[in-house]
Amino acid sequence: MTQKNAEALRAAFAAADTGDAGPLVALYHDDMTWAGFTLTGTQRLYSKSEFLEAFGVLAKLDESKNEVTDVQIVSDEIVVANVRVYRRLGDKELDITMVMTHRFIDGKVTHGTDIVPSSFERFWATTGLTV
Template identity: 65%
Template sequence: MSNPNADALTQAFAAADAGDPAPLLALYDDSMTWAGFSFDGTQRVYTKDEFLAGLGVLAQLDASSNEVVATSSYGDEIVVATIRAYRKLGEHELDIEMIMAHRFIDGRVVRGADMVPSSFEAFWAATGLAG
């Protein structure tokens, strides 16, 4: 049986990759917090605004994409997505699968966390964009 939150997440990521970030932005609640990685590989908790600002660096790349390749649902609220993340800047490329866990309340993501392989921070360090 399909989970409407998993379907919404998959569709929102596809829309963002096609150039329309509005569905993905709307999916994240304004009070959302996200446990994620900084470009140097350290973990921290982000607000929605900080999380979106971090994604803004993707505009500096030659190529970037995020594709939901699989989802798993745990009850009505938890959706874990496997994301194929591709990044390219000059000769530097990153092509990974990462995990993003989402907790939905009333159809919106209120909490999230991700896990990335070590090649994530190696890519950002090599590009010089890690700050």
């Protein structure tokens, strides 16, 4: 089952990068909890709706891409993904690898985390954009 989850994760991110966010939204359970970063570099817990709402800031950018470059199957339920994150606003660019963990139950992500390098918040600070 975990290999299927890893493949679903890759496919969902690839679809989202082409403008079809449906598979990615569907992959996350409605009661999902995500421990992730804010644009200022602090960490917080997000519900699914808050997590997806935070992605709205990407529409304000000139360019945004997320590419799953590697996945590691840790156990029957856990998949870790290295995600290349590219963001551009004018001449400001961010090109990093973010690490995301996903716990799957019955094919849906119920819990997750991400960690990013410090250049993440420096980029957002220079853009002046907020969620």
